[in-house]
Amino acid sequence: LFVSIIGLVALRLWTGGPSHPRRPDKSLLSVLLLIPMGLALIGPQGAIKPPSGSGSGGALVTERESPYNYIQVVRVGDETQLLLNEGLGVHSIYNPNRVLTQGPWDYFLIAPFFNNAPFTTSQVRKVGIIGLGAGTIPREFSAVYGPVAIDGVEIDGTIVDLAQHYFHMNEPNLHVIVEDGRYFLQTTKQHYDVIGIDAYQQPYVPFQLTTTEFFHEVRSHLTPTGVAVVNAGRSCCDFRLVEALAQTMRSTFANVYIIDSQRFENSLVIGTNARTSLSNFYTNTARMTNPALKSVAYASIAYGHIREEKTNNVYFTDDRAPVEQLIDQIIFDAVRNGGK
Known part of the structure; x- marks a missing residue:
């Protein structure tokens, strides 16, 4: 919705309305186009999805996207667990103690x-x-x-x-x-x-x-x-x-x-x-x-x-x-x- 509103405003600036066409205000148009980029940089950052290791929890260590999978590495107690895509199953476990x-x-x-x-x-x-x-x-x-x-x-x-x-x-x-x-x-x-x-x-x-x-x-x-x-x-x-x-x-x-x-x-x-x-x-x-x-x-x-x-x-x-x-x-x- 936000991007749509920006697009409508930009279109208005470009045309000046149906009865008063005019050249665009390039400086204001540039600012409007930079807003989504700025929000992406300063907006809230976090995991793509919450981790769902065994016991439906865990702390996210890292996440990646590959041509085949969305991948999460999750820490659950002493275990490091590998989750893929929707996180419906644990695919690998590493525990240094056992x-x-x-x-x-x-x-x-x-x-x-x-x-x-x-x-x-x-x-x-x-x-x-x-x-x-x-x-x-x-x-x-x-x-x-x-x-x-x-x-x-x-x-x-x-x-x-x-x-x-x-x-x-x-x-x-x-x-x-x-x-x-x-x-x-x-x-x-x-x-x-x-x-x-x-x-x-x-x-x-x-x-x-x-x-x-x-x-x-x-x-x-x-x-x-x-x-x-x-x-x-x-x-x-x-x-x-x-x-x-x-x-x-x-x-x-x-x-x-x-x-x-x-x-x-x-x-x-x-x-x-x-x-x-x-x-x-x-x-x-x-x-x-x-x-x-x-x-x-x-x-x-x-x-x-x-x-x-x-x-x-x-x-x-x-x-x-x-x-x-x-x-x-x-x-x-x-x-x-x-x-x-």
């Missing part, structure tokens, strides 16, 4: 232990992450497995810059690749013991990372005992997306398992290249010596409703992947049912 987060990133650590017992951390030699974010998963793997080689793929270079500055994403064993995740898999010749997929544009999952063709590509880059892990969002009681992903993965992988995250409304879907079993996981858990690894494994058994998905039903293909429609249904139903 490795584990109780969030979905922890569960990537235990995925290989569905393999035949005895399975040990020394059998994991190379890890690939699609959706690196601010590096929570590589940090945890480096702490638990040692300096294993990690390829971290992130499409947004601005997130990588912020991660290196604010999240201490500087592990010497981490090779950062700024690229589309699926394109990376199509062009690399590497094979991995773990491939983690944690790519989100909240609340949606990129459809091209959900299809049976994509999971065939993932499996082709796994070692014989390799595993793929997908972080899937959900509401508290609606597992339609989780089950659709798990059943699509079941058409590709030998076995598929689901673990519900203790913190945040996420589930982890794990596909194994080799024939595996839940009994393997229980046996391997009993043999674990690393405290962090044992903590996550026992939490999975106690609180994660750990289960095998045996239904083979291809929901998502490259030709038809109605991921956004499914997520929209989940959101609408959650609103209609009061968040349940």
